[in-house]
Amino acid sequence: MDKQLINLSKSIDFSLDLMKKLEERKDLTVEQKIILSIYRKLIEQIDGNFVLADHQLKALQ
Structure with missing residues (x-):
């Protein structure tokens, strides 16, 4: 997932x-x-979704 977020x-x-x-x-x-x-x-919209996904991922770690 991290690689996908970096690419995004x-x-x-x-x-x-x-x-x-x-x-x-x-x-x-x-x-x-x-x-x-x-x-x-x-x-x-994509940037907003990126921020949400990035924060969600950090919250799970």
Whole structure:
């Protein structure tokens, strides 16, 4: 389980870095901005689940 949480953490970090780079672009269409917004919400949900899983795992040890 620890390895899965580490991989998930790396994926979340990658996604956050990618979103920061995309937000700096000035040539995004409205559709791309909407998709980026939905993607951000998804990453926020995944990050919340990661925190819960990480804390649950630490509580069991």
